[in-house]
Structures are given as C-alpha cells and as structure tokens.
Amino acid sequence: MKAYVFPGQGAQYPGMGKDLYENSAEAKALFEKANDILGFDITKIMFEGDVEDLKQTKVTQPAIFLHSVLLAKTMKEFAPDMVAGHSLGEFSALVANGTLTFEDGLKLVSQRAMAMQKACELEPSTMAAIVGLEDAVVEEVCASIDDVVVPANYNCPGQLVISGSEAGIDKACAALTEKGAKRALKLVVGGAFHSPLMEPAREELAAAIEATTFSTPVCPVYQNVNAQPVSDPAVIKENLIAQLTAPVKWTQIVQNMIADGATSFTEIGPGKVLQGLVKKVDRNMETIGVNAFEA
Template sequence: MKAYVFPGQGAQYPGMGKDLYEKSEEVKALFQKANEILGFQITDVMFEGTADDLKQTKVTQPAIFLHSVLLTKIQKDFAPEMVAGHSLGEFSALVASGALTFEDGLSLVSKRAQAMQKACEIEPSTMAAIIGLDDQVVEDVCESIDDVVVAANFNCPGQLVISGSLAGIDKACEVLTEKGAKRALKLPVGGAFHSPFMEPAREQLAAAIEATRFSTPVCPVYQNVNARPVTNPEEIKQNLIAQLTAPVRWTQTVKNMIADGASSFTEIGPGKVLQGLIKKVDRGMETFGIDRLEE
C-alpha cells in the first residue's frame, strides 16, 4: 500500500511553489483563490519573500499547506491508500484524502495560524529537541519538573521535542543532559506548540472546526493524537481539535501504518524531514519525496 505523508511547520523555503504556479493553469487559479481567502498576497511572500518573511506563523502554515495540497492536484492518478501529516500537515492530509475541501482546509489553516500566534503572545513559552534518550526517560523528567513541560512531538526513536514554559524548558534540558541526552537544543519557535499553552488557540479553532463540513475520506487518515486510522468525519473533527494541545505521535503513526500494510511512503510538500524520520523508524522502508513539478 502506498502511504502519503505531509510535512509541518519548519519545512518552508524561499521560492516555494513558484514552478507550480508558472507551469500549471489549475494551480495558478487555486493560488489566486488562496490570495482571496487569506486576504493578502501569499504568492508574493512564497515566491519572492525572504526566509524571515516566510517564518511568520500566519504565512508559514498556509504556505506549506498550499505547497503540499497543490502538488497533489497535479499528480497523475493520485490515489492515496493511507495518509498522515505532521502537525500542520494533518490538514494537508485531510484535503488530499477528500475529508476537507481545498477552500475549507485553507481557511482552517489560516485561523489555526492566527490563533496559535495569539496564544504565543499571551505568555512566553518555547520548545526543545531532545536527542539520544528513550521516550519514557524524557516523559518521566518532564513530569518531575515543577513547571509546565510536556512531550510535544514523538518524531522518531531517540528524537523527542518537549514544550513548555521558558524556565521549565531550561530546567528540563539541564536534567535531560545529566541523564545522558546527546543534545538538548532549544528551538527557534514562537511558543510551546502541542502543550497546555495552546489552550486559547484550541478553544478558538474548535468553533471553526465544528462549523466546517467534513466528509468521509477516500482512505484512512492516521491522526496525530492517537496515531490510528480514522475515517469517521466526527471523530476526525474531535481529533483535530485535540491536536493543538496534545502531542504529535509521529513514531507511533509510522509504525502503525507499516503494521497496516504500508509498502512505501511518499512525502508531498517542501523538504525531506519526514523521509528522514521514517527511515529512523524503519531503515528498510522505501521513501520518496515530491516537492516540485515533475518535468
């Protein structure tokens, strides 16, 4: 079975999507529709903006979503048998599988980005990547810290991202280094994503998700919160709402997809991050990437 996966925030790069815009009339029309939905010329930022311009959350999330989804639109015989997306990428997966329309997906991504940005401004918080420790050790240390610190992204064996208050993350990094972490690296992010700090954003996004029509997808969507295949539209909605404050269970997602018959993984969208993580879960798994228009 062919599995398709979609990247999250951090995969963006200057000039992304420009080749698609220039070579496909269908993509050009959808990009122009995106400018209308978002209320600003995201095409200008994606095609001509700097790396710093693309780092703004209100730009980054729609830009990655657009790049991923529009690539699926121009694939010949695109027929996914299972899909998943990392954090933001889950919205791309839902559109690719037919659970959401392009317009509704983009609108939700834009609202999500703005809600997350606002949540980041309420109270300073951050994230850190912990390399070279068992997941359980990292989780135990997070629980022992007398401040808000949680496991946020289970990326692959030996790589877990934690999320929390500034003081809590500093303390956790110190303890985890003592416990033998190869690296405990604070990340250049705007706030503590996938943690209780995102509760204001979750509440805001919940209303928008509840008001949006979701359809039954053409294939199972493996969602971040439980790493399980879901096809029921109501269940998809509830998992998507929970996603903002819950951890991204990517390691478990990849393992479950392989157990359920995935024979290869194709990452659609900017970068190669997910291909690397999948190889760390299963070295023998075939991975491919599509991040530009095929000649």
C-alpha cells in the same frame, strides 16, 4: 500499499511553489483563490520573500499547506491507501484524502495560525529537541518539573521534542542532559506548540472546526493524537481539535502504517524531514519525495 505524508511547520523555503504556479493552470487558479481567501498576497511572499518573511506564523502555515496540497492535486498518479500529516500537515492530508475541501482546509489553517500566534503572545514559551534518550525517560523528567513542560513531538525513536514555558524548558534541558541526552537543543519557534499553553488557540479553533463540513474520506488518515487510522468525519473533527494541545505521535503513526501494510512512503511538500523520520523507524522502507511540479 502507498502511504502519503505531509510536512509541518519548519519545512518552508524561499521560492516554494513558484514552479507549480508557472506550470499548472489548476495550481495557478488555486493560488489566486488562496490570495483572495487569506486577504493578502501569499504567492508574492512564497515566491519572492526571504527566510524572515516566511517565518511569520500567519504565512508559514498557509504556505506549507498550499505547497503540499497543490502538489498532490497536480500529481499524475495520486491514489493514496493511507495518509498522515505532521502537526500542520494533518490539514494537508485531510484535503488530500477528501475529508476537507481546499477552501475549507485553507481557512482552517489560516485560523489555526492566527490563533496559535495569539496564544504564543500570551506567555513566553518555547520548545526543545531531545536526542538520544528513551521516550519514557523524557516523559518522566517532564512530569517531575514544577513548570509547564510536556512531550510534544514523538518524531522517531531517540528523538522527542518537548514544549512548555521558558523556565520549564530550561529546567528540563538541564535535567535531561544530566540523564545522558546527546543533545537538548532549544528550538527557534514562536511558542509552546502541542502543550497546555495552546489551550486558548484550541478553544478558538474548535469553534471553526465544528462549523466546517467534514466528508467521509477516500482512505483513512492516521491522526496525530492517537496514531490510529480514522475514516469517521465526526472522530476526525474531535481529534483535530485535540491536536493543538496534545503531542504529535509521529513515531507511532509510521509504525502503525507499516504494521497495516504500507510498502512505500511519499512525502508531498517542502523538505525531506518526514522521509528521514520514516527511515529512522525502518531503514529498509522505500521513501519518495515530491516537492516540485511533475511535468
């Protein structure tokens, strides 16, 4: 069984998607449509912008979504048995398996980016990667701190990203280092994604998701909030709304996909992060990367 996975924020790079635009008439038409939907020339930023230009949340999230979705649409053989996406990547997965149309997916991603940006500006907040500790130890330390700090991304065994207020993250990093973490590294991010501090963004995005048509997908999506395969459009909606303030259970998603019969994982979109995380769960699993147009 083939599992297809889609990357999240942080995988962007200058020039991303340009080969798709130049080699596929379908991709070119959808890129142009994206410029109209977004109300700005995202293709120019993707193809000609620098690292700083691509870092803006309102650009980053639609750019990664476009790159991933258009790669999937132009692949010669795209027949997923199961899909999943890391955080933002869940929206790409939902277009790839037919739950969302391209247009609706892009609109939701754009609204998500704007809502998250606003939430980040309300309170200084950040995230940190914790390496080399059991999940339970990280969870226990987070729960013991009197500022907002929670587990945010269960990336692979021994790697958990935490999210919260600046003070909360500083206290947690100090405590986790004392507990023996190999690394407790603050990340260069806009704010505390997948934490209670994203509640204003969750409320704003909930209204947009509720107003969008979700169709029955061609294959299940393993969702971030529960790591379970879901095909019911109503349940997919609920889980997608909860995603902004809940942790990304990526380790559990990969474990469940393998338990359910996945024989290979294909990462569609920029970067190779998810292939690496799959290997950390099962080093013998076949992983494939699709990040450029296939002639």
